[in-house]
Amino acid sequence: MELAWYALLGLFFATYLVLGGYDYGVGLLLARGGTLAARRAALTAVGPFFLGNEVWLVAAVGILFGAFPTLEGELLSGLYPAVLGALAGVVLVTAGVQLRSRPRAGSARAGWDRVIIAGSVLAALGWGAVLGGLLQGVPLTADGHVAGVGHLFTPFVAAVALATLALVAVQGATFLTLRLPAADTPSVARLARRLVPAALAAVAAATLLGLLSDRVRAAVARPLVAVLLLSALVAALLVARTALGRGRAGVAFTATSAALALPVALIGAALWPRVLVSTVDPAASLTVADAAASGPTLSLLGWLALPLVPALLGFQAMCWWVFRGRTDGRAPVYW
Amino acid sequence: MDPLLLARLQFATTTSIHFLFVVVTLGLVTLLVALQTAGFITGKPVYERLTRFWGQLYVINYVLGIATGIVMEFQFGLNWSGLSRYVGNVFGAPLAIETLVAFFLESTFLGMWIFGWHRLRRGVHLALLWGVALTAYASAFWIMVANAWLQHPVGYEVRDGVAHLTDFSALLTNPTLTFAFGHVVSASLVTGGMLMAAVSAWHLIRRTPDFALFRKSLRLGLLTFAVAVVFLIGFGFAQFGPVGELQPTKFGGGADRDALVAEWTARFGPGDYTPPTLSNVGLGFMILIGMALFFGILVVPLLWRDWIIRLQFPLWLILLAVPLPFVAVILGWIAREVGRQPWVAYGLLPTGQAVSPVGPGLMLTSLIGFTLLLGTLAVTNWVLLARHAARGAHDPALGRPPAPDTDTRPHPVFA
Numbered sequence: 001m002e003l004a005w006y007a008l009l010g011l012f013f014a015t016y017l018v019l020g021g022y023d024y025g026v027g028l029l030l031a032r033g034g035t036l037a038a039r040r041a042a043l044t045a046v047g048p049f050f051l052g053n054e055v056w057l058v059a060a061v062g063i064l065f066g067a068f069p070t071l072e073g074e075l076l077s078g079l080y081p082a083v084l085g086a087l088a089g090v091v092l093v094t095a096g097v098q099l100r101s102r103p104r105a106g107s108a109r110a111g112w113d114r115v116i117i118a119g120s121v122l123a124a125l126g127w128g129a130v131l132g133g134l135l136q137g138v139p140l141t142a143d144g145h146v147a148g149v150g151h152l153f154t155p156f157v158a159a160v161a162l163a164t165l166a167l168v169a170v171q172g173a174t175f176l177t178l179r180l181p182a183a184d185t186p187s188v189a190r191l192a193r194r195l196v197p198a199a200l201a202a203v204a205a206a207t208l209l210g211l212l213s214d215r216v217r218a219a220v221a222r223p224l225v226a227v228l229l230l231s232a233l234v235a236a237l238l239v240a241r242t243a244l245g246r247g248r249a250g251v252a253f254t255a256t257s258a259a260l261a262l263p264v265a266l267i268g269a270a271l272w273p274r275v276l277v278s279t280v281d282p283a284a285s286l287t288v289a290d291a292a293a294s295g296p297t298l299s300l301l302g303w304l305a306l307p308l309v310p311a312l313l314g315f316q317a318m319c320w321w322v323f324r325g326r327t328d329g330r331a332p333v334y335w
Numbered sequence: 336m337d338p339l340l341l342a343r344l345q346f347a348t349t350t351s352i353h354f355l356f357v358v359v360t361l362g363l364v365t366l367l368v369a370l371q372t373a374g375f376i377t378g379k380p381v382y383e384r385l386t387r388f389w390g391q392l393y394v395i396n397y398v399l400g401i402a403t404g405i406v407m408e409f410q411f412g413l414n415w416s417g418l419s420r421y422v423g424n425v426f427g428a429p430l431a432i433e434t435l436v437a438f439f440l441e442s443t444f445l446g447m448w449i450f451g452w453h454r455l456r457r458g459v460h461l462a463l464l465w466g467v468a469l470t471a472y473a474s475a476f477w478i479m480v481a482n483a484w485l486q487h488p489v490g491y492e493v494r495d496g497v498a499h500l501t502d503f504s505a506l507l508t509n510p511t512l513t514f515a516f517g518h519v520v521s522a523s524l525v526t527g528g529m530l531m532a533a534v535s536a537w538h539l540i541r542r543t544p545d546f547a548l549f550r551k552s553l554r555l556g557l558l559t560f561a562v563a564v565v566f567l568i569g570f571g572f573a574q575f576g577p578v579g580e581l582q583p584t585k586f587g588g589g590a591d592r593d594a595l596v597a598e599w600t601a602r603f604g605p606g607d608y609t610p611p612t613l614s615n616v617g618l619g620f621m622i623l624i625g626m627a628l629f630f631g632i633l634v635v636p637l638l639w640r641d642w643i644i645r646l647q648f649p650l651w652l653i654l655l656a657v658p659l660p661f662v663a664v665i666l667g668w669i670a671r672e673v674g675r676q677p678w679v680a681y682g683l684l685p686t687g688q689a690v691s692p693v694g695p696g697l698m699l700t701s702l703i704g705f706t707l708l709l710g711t712l713a714v715t716n717w718v719l720l721a722r723h724a725a726r727g728a729h730d731p732a733l734g735r736p737p738a739p740d741t742d743t744r745p746h747p748v749f750a
Contacts, residue, residue, distance in 0.1 A: 047450050048446050048447060048449070048450035048451075049446065050446060051442040051443065051445055051446030051449075052442060052443040052446045052447075054401075054405075054442075055438060055439045055442045055443060056439075057405070058404075058405060058408060058434050058438055058439065059434045059435055059438075059439045061408050061409065061412075061434070062408070062430060062431040062432075062433065062434025062435055062438075063431055063434075063435075064412075065408075065411060065412070065419060065423065065427040065430050065431055066427040066428050066430060066431020066432070067427075067431065069419035069420065069423020069424060069427045070419065070420055070423065072411070072412045072416075072419045072423065072427070073411075073412050073415075073416025073417070073418070073419035073420050073423070073691070074416060075412065076409060076412030076413045076416070077412060077413055077414070077416040077691040077692070077693055080413060080693055080697055080701075081697070083409060083412075083413060084413070084700075084701055084704070087405065087406060087409050088704065088705070088708060090405060091402045091405065091406060091708060091709070091712070092708075094398065094401055094402050094405070095398055095399070095402050095712050095716075098394075098395075098397075098398040099395070099398055099715070099716070099719060101732065102395060102719045102723065102732075103719070103722075144420070145416075145692050148694070149693075149694075149697065293423065293424045293427065293428075294424050294497075294499045294500065296424075296499065296500045296501065296503075297424045297425070297427070297428050297499075297500045300428060300500065300503055301428060301431060301432070304432060304435070304436075305435070308435055308436065309435075311440075312435065312439055312440065312443075315440060315443050315444070316443060318447070319443055319446060319447050322447065322451070322454070322455065323447075323450065329737070329738060330737040330738075331737075332449075332450045332451075332452060332453070332454060332737065333735075334449055334450060334732060334733065
């Protein structure tokens with residue numbers, strides 16, 4: 001039962017990284033400048049999906065609170081600065097994207113675009129830092145609390161945050177090759193292709209710093225699985241690069257999406273059965289079973305989730321289906 | 336500085352801003368459903384124009400509802416980790432249900448509704464708005480289930496210092512839930528109706544074009560307001576009975592309160608178990624405002640033969656009264672939440688035990704940062720709302736028909 005909920009939590013958070021990833025990636029790419037029309041075209045490509053993307057985050061935290069209350073409290077307060085940054089980023093992007101086109105003046109819109117860019121950077125770095133922080137463990141003491149937040153400031157966490165930022169940028173550019181009018185795609189496809197090596201370099205740096213870090217080596221209980229999933233991530237990025245070169249936007253997007261989802265699987269599998277690894281007292285580590293809510297709560301939520309999750313997926317799929325294909329002159333423009 | 340005070344201040348600020356936007360969301364979405372359904376049935380273009388105009392304001396307002404809502408959700412873990420540690424098994428369930436059943440779908444539907452104009456079949460498009468409205472009500476319901484549990488914990492047993500769920504149906508039949516939910520929904524309809532009537536009144540005073548359109552929304556807004564305000568006051572006073580009985584410390588003195596304070600002193604040690612006076616002051620002013628709003632019903636007969644528009648001064652009254660429901664909902668929230676202090680879950684978990692062991696510096700950074708961020712966004716949002724309201728229903732960006740299919744690029748003339 002706990003495992004099923006843990007998997008569902010992972011699924012929701014990974015889906016958020018994939019879908020929110022292209023929101024923030026497209027947001028980051030607004031920094032390239034370009035005409036107002038080009039920037040608006042990029043946001044129109046995200047258009048109908050934007051509101052349905054960040055709900056995955058809200059639902060993931062809902063599952064975290066309902067099914068893993070102890071983890072919720074310690075995870076969020078233990079990684080306070082990282083969560084704070086990510087949260088500020090999410091708020092800025094949410095408000096920026098939805099409000100940018102409400103003023104009529106071009107200057108006001110350019111100002112809101114800067115808000116979106118800053119928010120996207122913060123969100124990508126923040127969630128990256130959360131992932132890195134999980135993988136290197138936290139100073140969880142025997143009384144069940146995380147002591148201080150200084151543990152977060154390590155080169156490894158910085159490298160994972162930067163790698164996430166690079167992955168998000170690749171994801172955004174690849175999404176645009178999939179969605180923009182066919183005439184506009186070659187330039188974004190070239191950009192996406194150029195960003196892949198940067199992402200690979202960032203992932204390599206994070207891996208190297210992870211191997212050098214005692215804390216990461218101690219926290220990873222299943223090195224083989226970690227190496228396997230990491231190779232899959234690298235392979236996905238290489239596939240994306242090839243596919244982008246051949247104009248196969250769908251394949252490329254699937255590959256970059258896998259690259260964003262894999263870190264979540266990696267952390268879940270590498271730390272299993274623990275979820276919050278203590279760096280100060282191995283016995284104090286929080287396992288998935290310890291972190292889970294008690295039986296009656298899980299079974300109540302389980303009966304509810306059984307019919308509900310397919311419905312949620314169905315309505316999301318409806319949104320993707322209705323607005324499938326490339327944007328064109330007749331696409332509704334609102335953001 | 337005391338981290339407990341900082342955490343409480345942050346929660347109060349975020350929730351207050353959140354509440355100001357969600358009451359409008361809940362009220363306006365109900366009216367939008369009425370407008371779009373009327374348009375669907377009658378096929379009259381005026382209803383589509385009304386839906387686009389009010390829908391535009393609704394969508395702008397919705398932005399801050401989400402932004403503040405996300406911050407609130409994370410705050411439970413960031414600042415109140417004790418809450419999830421001790422009562423998360425029970426309190427977390429309705430919150431998890433709210434995110435999955437309600438908010439997830441509400442936002443998904445709304446995204447499709449915004450971009451679905453002229454693209455989806457009219458029936459599907461209308462169904463999406465119904466979906467948004469129903470999930471918005473579901474959202475309010477589950478949040479009130481969670482809140483009612485903090486007011487009066489039920490359906491649990493404590494083992495090893497941690498609360499475990501024993502009876503979920505008790506959460507749904509919580510005596511502090513039913514009337515409070517009705518009260519909050521009525522307050523939303525009062526606020527939404529008042530806002531609609533006031534914006535229409537402004538256009539009618541200024542004699543902008545679209546007389547027929549704003550006359551219609553004035554009537555709809557005012558009638559909704561008038562019906563809802565009766566329920567608002569009814570549900571409000573109906574709460575005194577159960578709340579006074581279940582929370583003897585909330586409204587001041589009495590033998591019950593002294594007995595309960597004595598019991599708590601024995602169980603939790605000596606302390607100040609009476610809520611700050613702020614809560615009862617808030618309650619008093621809220622009732623005053625509620626009564627003032629109630630007299631607003633007197634304006635309704637003036638709808639006959641448009642006397643309300645011909646006389647003009649009732650329109651001014653409506654316009655000037657707009658801040659009242661907003662002030663009242665904040666005061667009402669203070670009465671309910673500050674009135675349960677010093678408990679986070681009444682009689683079960685003291686507020687001081689629920690706060691995260693986070694340093695005051697970090698807590699202060701978070702408080703100042705998010706207050707500035709959300710405060711700035713809230714003011715910006717209201718300015719945008721006011722500008723769009725003043726701009727009139729001539730051509731809102733929401734639901735604008737696509738340009739003729741001559742160019743393959745989305746064109747900036749859409750601006």
